[in-house]
Amino acid sequence: MTERQRLLVIAAGGTGGHMFPAQALAEVMLRKGWRVKLSTDARGARYTGGFPHTVEIEQVASASFVRGGVLAKLVAPLRIFGGTLAAAWRMWRDRPDVVVGFGGYPAIPAMAAARVLRLPRMIHEQNGVLGRVNRVFSRRVDRVACGTWPADLPEGVAGVHTGNPVRAAVQERAGAPYIPPGDYPMSILVIGGSQGARVLSDIVPPAIAALPMDVLRNIRVSHQARDEDGARVAQFYAENGVDADVQPFFRDVPRRMSEAQLVISRAGASSVADISVIGRPSILIPYPHATGDHQSANARGLTEAGGAIVIPESRATVEIMAEQIASILTQPDGAVKMAHAALSVGKPEATEELVALVEELAG
Numbered sequence: 452m453t454e455r456q457r458l459l460v461i462a463a464g465g466t467g468g469h470m471f472p473a474q475a476l477a478e479v480m481l482r483k484g485w486r487v488k489l490s491t492d493a494r495g496a497r498y499t500g501g502f503p504h505t506v507e508i509e510q511v512a513s514a515s516f517v518r519g520g521v522l523a524k525l526v527a528p529l530r531i532f533g534g535t536l537a538a539a540w541r542m543w544r545d546r547p548d549v550v551v552g553f554g555g556y557p558a559i560p561a562m563a564a565a566r567v568l569r570l571p572r573m574i575h576e577q578n579g580v581l582g583r584v585n586r587v588f589s590r591r592v593d594r595v596a597c598g599t600w601p602a603d604l605p606e607g608v609a610g611v612h613t614g615n616p617v618r619a620a621v622q623e624r625a626g627a628p629y630i631p632p633g634d635y636p637m638s639i640l641v642i643g644g645s646q647g648a649r650v651l652s653d654i655v656p657p658a659i660a661a662l663p664m665d666v667l668r669n670i671r672v673s674h675q676a677r678d679e680d681g682a683r684v685a686q687f688y689a690e691n692g693v694d695a696d697v698q699p700f701f702r703d704v705p706r707r708m709s710e711a712q713l714v715i716s717r718a719g720a721s722s723v724a725d726i727s728v729i730g731r732p733s734i735l736i737p738y739p740h741a742t743g744d745h746q747s748a749n750a751r752g753l754t755e756a757g758g759a760i761v762i763p764e765s766r767a768t769v770e771i772m773a774e775q776i777a778s779i780l781t782q783p784d785g786a787v788k789m790a791h792a793a794l795s796v797g798k799p800e801a802t803e804e805l806v807a808l809v810e811e812l813a814g
């Protein structure tokens with residue numbers, strides 16, 4: 452008799468931030484011969500382009516409580532209930548070996564169905580503070596895997612620190628040699644997360660232009676700017692004689708990051724994971740409106756280790772940014788220490804640890 456192929460259901464959605472780690476897990480489980488299904492909604496489905504095409508995508512009729520008007524808020528529970536019934540029917544039929552939720556409202560139907568059917572299940576939280584959906588399920592799953600440590604978990608919930616899975620292109624550059632700043636061409640990478648960040652477009656270009664001339668003439672900038680900010684950012688750099696590549700999204704961030712002397716970024720979970728796995732000095736401006744201020748929590752481990760400087764958005768001025776950039780680029784020994792400190796908190800093995808948990812749950 453041939454052995455039945457094992458099945459993993461991954462439930463994720465919302466922002467790219469939930470989908471990147473889900474993709475990393477899917478890739479490895481497929482290589483291990485598992486069948487993988489992704490349960491997500493229309494918003495999450497926009498981020499499935501990078502998933503291997505053998506991942507079966509099940510679009511659920513989920514709904515966000517956060518967006519939409521009063522009617523949407525009233526209808527949302529009904530849609531989620533309907534989605535849960537449909538997910539339960541499919542799971543009853545398919546009998547997945549394990550169900551893993553990565554957070555976001557689209558994860559609700561599959562996680563609720565897995566609970567009703569008592570299937571082995573776990574959640575992975577990318578951030579230092581549990582998201583709303585993961586918080587609800589944290590007491591109702593077999594394992595809570597945490598991407599950021601220490602994680603702020605509800606009392607009585609024990610987490611496992613797996614780290615945040617990073618893309619293969621990041622993993623290949625784990626601990627890539629760091630060339631400290633000096634009197635030769637240097638690069639700065641500026642990234643705002645999957646959607647860019649206006650504050651970085653407002654203060655970083657003038658801060659870089661204010662650097663001492665002997666530093667500035669060696670600088671090349673890769674700056675991710677939102678579509679609507681791109682033209683003015685590129686124009687500012689050009690008018691100030693700064694060699695800059697401005698794009699709405701860099702497909703080759705791992706390469707650009709490994710070549711950079713300095714990274715300036717928001718503190719989204721995957722951005723922080725990339726910076727610490729590759730090991731580069733960084734200046735982080737956490738997004739102040741993230742649920743539970745989780746980006747400040749994401750930045751904490753890296754900062755406390757000495758790998759990053761955090762500037763809260765409320766204090767982020769051109770002058771402070773210019774001072775911090777100059778302090779890193781003019782002190783090579785300090786920059787090398789920061790790069791090593793960043794590496795010390797990196798978890799390049801995060802995907803493997805997550806895979807091990809899935810296999811343990813499958814028995």
Ligand SMILES: CC(=O)N[C@H]1[C@@H](OP(=O)(O)OP(=O)(O)OC[C@H]2O[C@@H](n3ccc(=O)[nH]c3=O)[C@H](O)[C@@H]2O)O[C@H](CO)[C@@H](O)[C@@H]1O
Nearest residue numbers: 466467468577642644645675700701704719720721722741
């Ligand atoms: C605004 C917001 O709510 N953001 C949340 C969202 O982050 P967001 O969706 O912004 O994602 P992350 O910062 O976690 O990841 C962004 C990823 O995109 C990559 N990158 C970025 C720019 C670019 O040009 N090219 C590129 O490849 C980064 O290297 C990183 O790997 O989900 C994360 C995980 O739940 C949270 O921590 C963030 O708080």
